[in-house]
Amino acid sequence: MSVAAAADRPGTAATAARFSPQWIVGQLSGVVLHIAVIGLTLAWMVPTIGILFTSFRPFTAINSSGWWMALSPPFQFTLDNYSKVLSSSNLGRSFFNSFMISIPATIIPIAIAAFAAYAFAWMKFPLRDWIFLAIVGVLAIPLQLSFVPVLSFFVAHGITPSALPPGLQYLPVWLAHTGYGLPFSIYLLANFFRALPSELFESAEIDGAGTLTVFFRIVLPLSVPALASLVIFQFLWIWNDLLVALIYVGGEPEVAPLTVTLANLTNSYGQGYHLLTAAAFFSMFVPLIVFLSLQRYFVRGILAGSVKG
Amino acid sequence: MDWGAVLSGIPTLVVVIVAVPAVLVAYIVGTEYLVRLLPDAFRPRVRPWIWVGPALVFVFGFLILPAILTAKSSLEDSTGNFVGLLNYQRQLGDFPTGGAWIAIRNNVYWLVLYTLVALGFGLLLAVLFDRVRYETFVKSLIFMPMAISAVALGVIWKFMYWYQPPGVTQTGTVNAFLGLFHVQPQIWVQDPKVDNFAIIAAAVWGITGFAMVILSAALKGIPADLLEAARVDGAGELTIFRRVIFPLMMPTVVVVGTTLVIFALKAFDVVYVMTGGNFETDVLANRMYKLLFFSGNQGGAAAVAMILLAAVVPVLIFNLRQFRAVEARR
Amino acid sequence: MASVTYDHVVKRYTADVTVVKDFNVEIKDKEFMVLVGPSGCGKSTALRMLAGLETVTEGQIRIGERVVNDVAAKDRDIAMVFQSYALYPHMSVYDNMAFPLQMKHTPKAEIDRRVRQASSILGLDNFLKRKPRALSGGQRQRVALGRAIVRNPQVFLLDEPLSNLDAKLRGQTRIELQKLHRDLETTFIYVTHDQVEAMTMGDRIALMYDGILQQVGTPGEVYDHPANLFVAGFIGTPTMNFVPVTTANGSAKASGFDVKLPRSVGEKKAVLGFRPEAVTDRVVEGGNALQMKVDVVERLGSDQFLYGQVGGDQVTARVDPRMQVAVGDTVRLGLDTRSLHLFDSDTEKAML
Numbered sequence: 001m002s003v004a005a006a007a008d009r010p011g012t013a014a015t016a017a018r019f020s021p022q023w024i025v026g027q028l029s030g031v032v033l034h035i036a037v038i039g040l041t042l043a044w045m046v047p048t049i050g051i052l053f054t055s056f057r058p059f060t061a062i063n064s065s066g067w068w069m070a071l072s073p074p075f076q077f078t079l080d081n082y083s084k085v086l087s088s089s090n091l092g093r094s095f096f097n098s099f100m101i102s103i104p105a106t107i108i109p110i111a112i113a114a115f116a117a118y119a120f121a122w123m124k125f126p127l128r129d130w131i132f133l134a135i136v137g138v139l140a141i142p143l144q145l146s147f148v149p150v151l152s153f154f155v156a157h158g159i160t161p162s163a164l165p166p167g168l169q170y171l172p173v174w175l176a177h178t179g180y181g182l183p184f185s186i187y188l189l190a191n192f193f194r195a196l197p198s199e200l201f202e203s204a205e206i207d208g209a210g211t212l213t214v215f216f217r218i219v220l221p222l223s224v225p226a227l228a229s230l231v232i233f234q235f236l237w238i239w240n241d242l243l244v245a246l247i248y249v250g251g252e253p254e255v256a257p258l259t260v261t262l263a264n265l266t267n268s269y270g271q272g273y274h275l276l277t278a279a280a281f282f283s284m285f286v287p288l289i290v291f292l293s294l295q296r297y298f299v300r301g302i303l304a305g306s307v308k309g
Numbered sequence: 310m311d312w313g314a315v316l317s318g319i320p321t322l323v324v325v326i327v328a329v330p331a332v333l334v335a336y337i338v339g340t341e342y343l344v345r346l347l348p349d350a351f352r353p354r355v356r357p358w359i360w361v362g363p364a365l366v367f368v369f370g371f372l373i374l375p376a377i378l379t380a381k382s383s384l385e386d387s388t389g390n391f392v393g394l395l396n397y398q399r400q401l402g403d404f405p406t407g408g409a410w411i412a413i414r415n416n417v418y419w420l421v422l423y424t425l426v427a428l429g430f431g432l433l434l435a436v437l438f439d440r441v442r443y444e445t446f447v448k449s450l451i452f453m454p455m456a457i458s459a460v461a462l463g464v465i466w467k468f469m470y471w472y473q474p475p476g477v478t479q480t481g482t483v484n485a486f487l488g489l490f491h492v493q494p495q496i497w498v499q500d501p502k503v504d505n506f507a508i509i510a511a512a513v514w515g516i517t518g519f520a521m522v523i524l525s526a527a528l529k530g531i532p533a534d535l536l537e538a539a540r541v542d543g544a545g546e547l548t549i550f551r552r553v554i555f556p557l558m559m560p561t562v563v564v565v566g567t568t569l570v571i572f573a574l575k576a577f578d579v580v581y582v583m584t585g586g587n588f589e590t591d592v593l594a595n596r597m598y599k600l601l602f603f604s605g606n607q608g609g610a611a612a613v614a615m616i617l618l619a620a621v622v623p624v625l626i627f628n629l630r631q632f633r634a635v636e637a638r639r
Numbered sequence: 640m641a642s643v644t645y646d647h648v649v650k651r652y653t654a655d656v657t658v659v660k661d662f663n664v665e666i667k668d669k670e671f672m673v674l675v676g677p678s679g680c681g682k683s684t685a686l687r688m689l690a691g692l693e694t695v696t697e698g699q700i701r702i703g704e705r706v707v708n709d710v711a712a713k714d715r716d717i718a719m720v721f722q723s724y725a726l727y728p729h730m731s732v733y734d735n736m737a738f739p740l741q742m743k744h745t746p747k748a749e750i751d752r753r754v755r756q757a758s759s760i761l762g763l764d765n766f767l768k769r770k771p772r773a774l775s776g777g778q779r780q781r782v783a784l785g786r787a788i789v790r791n792p793q794v795f796l797l798d799e800p801l802s803n804l805d806a807k808l809r810g811q812t813r814i815e816l817q818k819l820h821r822d823l824e825t826t827f828i829y830v831t832h833d834q835v836e837a838m839t840m841g842d843r844i845a846l847m848y849d850g851i852l853q854q855v856g857t858p859g860e861v862y863d864h865p866a867n868l869f870v871a872g873f874i875g876t877p878t879m880n881f882v883p884v885t886t887a888n889g890s891a892k893a894s895g896f897d898v899k900l901p902r903s904v905g906e907k908k909a910v911l912g913f914r915p916e917a918v919t920d921r922v923v924e925g926g927n928a929l930q931m932k933v934d935v936v937e938r939l940g941s942d943q944f945l946y947g948q949v950g951g952d953q954v955t956a957r958v959d960p961r962m963q964v965a966v967g968d969t970v971r972l973g974l975d976t977r978s979l980h981l982f983d984s985d986t987e988k989a990m991l
Contacts, residue, residue, distance in 0.1 A: 067480075103322060107325075111330050137629075213742070243578060263460050299522055303522065
């Protein structure tokens with residue numbers, strides 16, 4: 001029940017007599033509230049709207065007037081920016097590369113995390129809680145600490161994009177994202193698994209279900225919401241990642257994902273906002289769709305890691 | 310576009326998507342049959358290690374061991390000889406103008422401003438939005454910046470901060486807005502006096518939705534009975550917020566706050582894209598990257614990484630303790 | 640043979656936490672035995688040890704002649720109904736009931752037969768395809784029962800199955816459970832904190848307190864001849880009256896009255912117990928009379944209870960519903976001395 005609903009009681013402004021002083025104040029504060037809410041939201045959207053409009057404006061217009069002027073005549077909208085940036089830069093290829101990186105790098109850690117999380121949640125073994133704490137504590141380690149040793153190892157064993165056969169060039173970044181993504185995934189899933197009622201497991205034990213049956217026929221089906229949240233969360237995180245990609249994939253056009261390509265564009269085009277805004281919007285396309293359609297799960301993923309209401 | 314390469318990549322993708330879960334399931338099922346060969350008493354002792362095994366290997370191999378090795382290399386020079394704290398001395402020497410000190414100063418700006426502003430805005434928005442019916446809709450609009458990459462965010466805000474010399478029509482939103490009040494345009498992204506704050510503002514825009522969502526959930530978790538009791542007791546809305554709502558949200562506020570501090574300390578992407586760490590906007594994470602890939606200074610990079618770790622660990626411990634306190638209340 | 644025996648069973652968690660202390664009880668085949676006691680008395684733990692969900696620290700648990708201490712839960716041939724029903728939320732009613740049989744690799748045709756048989760006994764035929772969340776509390780409970788029935792176990796274990804139902808449903812379900820017990824002709828072991836459930840449903844009741852068995856007997860035995868203060872106070876609503884007395888010369892002297900005891904117990908401090916229905920408005924000439932100053936009057940239609948002071952002690956009386964009494968009145972009540980209980984102040988055991 002929201003805070004506001006509780007305000008609808010006798011004696012509050014909501015139920016004051018019409019046109020009485022309290023009623024007027026109530027209406028005004030109601031109006032003020034809506035103005036504040038809508039105003040803040042609109043202000044918040046300005047940056048995004050700005051580049052959206054700009055990406056459809058011709059180069060000369062962009063450089064001579066603010067994007068808000070696009071709303072008044074003469075209307076000069078064009079698709080040139082998009083066609084130019086898609087054909088001349090590496091964006092198309094990068095778009096595909098991002099999928100090649102994100103999809104496996106999402107699946108592998110979550111699959112491994114699911115098994116480990118179940119063990120942490122429902123199996124007993126020595127040092128279990130300490131090991132779990134260590135895994136969660138590892139979230140503190142800035143990824144930077146791991147780059148040099150891991151990279152050296154990869155290079156020494158020929159696990160690099162240039163040395164690997166085509167199709168497998170992304171193995172280093174898949175493995176890296178797996179390692180980096182496991183702590184949070186394990187933490188999230190273990191908490192979720194632990195919250196399942198113990199009687200479910202006891203009943204299954206009495207019924208004669210073994211570990212495999214319990215995991216695959218009871219726990220996993222019941223965990224679909226948590227798994228969905230985690231998949232979306234992890235996918236967006238990897239899709240939007242820059243640093244890990246820079247380190248383990250590098251900037252070569254054949255393998256660079258969208259983030260790296262966009263970052264390079266920003267460096268090389270400086271103030272060429274006609275292309276940059278189009279490129280930026282192109283890179284935002286997939287995350288925005290995933291986000292808008294599956295927002296519920298994304299939010300649930302964040303909440304599951306932080307607080308229960 | 311090289312369609313040939315794209316098409317040859319698709320089979321790999323499919324194979325990986327199918328093969329990886331299949332291999333893992335085979336591993337678990339296969340080892341289960343092996344475990345069943347053991348006498349009853351041994352099964353529950355052996356099985357957990359099989360299930361956590363792969364995870365432990367990855368976490369150890371990609372995070373723990375490398376962290377230890379990096380710590381070790383922070384104490385070595387480029388040929389691997391032990392040099393004690395030399396790297397740290399080199400990095401942290403020439404206080405206060407040395408490169409690392411500027412980065413540390415900036416990290417402090419980040420961890421104070423980024424955290425407080427995002428928290429404050431998040432709280433404000435959570436409370437305001439709770440009172441309107443279209444709450445879900447506006448919340449998702451505020452939350453949307455979380456979906457985009459820091460690189461895209463960097464482009465968006467570089468564009469917002471675009472500078473044209475005074476007297477010319479301003480094309481950057483911020484400078485144009487200031488122009489309405491006859492304030493001179495600023496070179497937001499390159500002027501050392503303001504650029505850190507400009508970047509932090511951009512990052513706050515990206516993360517406030519995160520704080521808002523969590524705080525909103527905590528807000529809704531306050532039992533309506535408590536608020537009604539307070540109203541019956543005669544408390545006004547502001548008093549209720551100050552003395553009932555906010556104190557009850559405090560544990561969550563602390564958890565969110567410490568999480569934001571950790572994000573602030575780890576900031577890399579936004580700074581990299583907007584300034585590359587130049588114009589005195591450098592932060593430790595960027596400095597480390599540059600030392601590693603541009604200067605080839607492994608020892609120095611490791612030292613900076615360790616400094617970063619030293620800053621993050623106490624915050625994380627605090628964060629976890631607070632989180633357990635929130636959990637325990639449930 | 641499906642009798643159940645607890646033989647000096649102890650459950651200890653740490654050196655200072657012993658939840659079940661030397662529990663001894665023999666439950667007969669086909670009996671409906673109720674384990675009753677307040678929260679934390681160890682009754683659920685005792686049940687769970689029988690189910691195989693907790694290990695036994697000391698002692699033996701036998702099902703029939705078989706010692707089951709080290710037998711896995713699934714091999715004990717028992718079925719358990721949990722307080723929260725523990726239904727698999729993502730499976731239909733049919734699948735929930737079929738699950739235990741699938742674990743035993745029962746052939747599909749046999750599974751189908753047994754599930755449908757259980758479902759018709761419990762009236763679930765129209766719900767077989769539904770998922771638990773589409774069922775009411777009472778229906779879910781029946782599914783939990785169904786899942787237990789299909790296993791055809793030697794013993795049914797029920798852990799507070801009625802707690803999550805509303806009062807009206809509880810009454811109905813009590814009756815249904817008793818019918819079920821008669822039809823299935825299997826041992827039922829039922830755990831509850833509600834003494835009304837215990838009294839109405841059990842063939843015998845076992846009262847537990849603080850991990851120790853206090854008394855075992857039929858409802859009648861436990862009601863009329865409580866072995867100690869705890870049992871006397873736990874069974875019966877309203878609670879039995881307890882009045883501190885000193886005994887001498889075959890009489891007990893309370894602050895507000897004296898009574899002659901059926902036999903002499905020497906001179907000691909004790910607690911005299913008598914149920915509210917022993918204090919009525921019928922004063923027999925020459926019998927014991929009590930003067931009560933009335934504090935509270937409870938009219939229930941079929942009954943009337945008076946709560947008040949007799950001497951310095953609180954007493955509850957059950958009087959004729961037509962008697963006119965007001966708060967503050969002093970009334971004269973008769974004490975039926977045929978149903979007196981005396982408990983030693985130190986040991987709390989019954990002395991008469």
